[in-house]
Amino acid sequence: DIVMTQSPDSLAVSLGERATINCKSSQSVLYSSKNKNYLAWYQQKPGQPPKLLIYWASTRESGVPDRFSGSGSGTDFTLTIRSLQAEDVAVYFCQQYYSTPALTFGGGTKVEIK
């Protein structure tokens, strides 16, 4: 299985500041012939199911605010929250779907307000 490693485990950011979450895969999730990275990001608030934010590493799901952006390729990816809002407090997970159907998630990054 592809192992997904997120860092940091948690971070505290002031309101309006930038939050950056990293995700590294144990092997490339770039499908070269399609030039697509099979990497998604989810947000999970307490007591709720996860919510899809980004897929294909950088495509925002419909309705997701544009302060959320994804970048990276191959094995290294980043989720950036440009200007942290109070409602962004959550745990964020990356997930690879390159090795479908053997799908794997990162361990999660908890984002809090400083």
Next chain:
Amino acid sequence: QVQLVQSGAEVKKPGASVKVSCKAFGYTFTDYYIHWVRQAPGQGLEWMGRINPNSGGTNFALKFQGRVTMTRDTSISTAYMELIRLISDDTAVYYCAHDILTGGSGVFDVWGQGTMVAVSS
């Protein structure tokens, strides 16, 4: 809109089985894979497997092979996940999730509300 509604919480004894249902609304049930993902208390997300509601074909994570069954009833747009020989480590919230693409991409755009399964003697 697309919605998945799961069955209620369960409490089971070790060695028992549990069957969780996931009823789909708002789309053609047979067009999109349904996946099952679980989350132990305070832990991360773990993909268990998927079912193609059209064919009934399934794929499971190696960890669960031999212990999990996924089925569907197309007449009522409902998918099921059954886990047997439960142990305490199976205590978790179990989610069903809708695949964003008809080909079964592995991206989950809609999730059920979750079903808590507690395994305790």
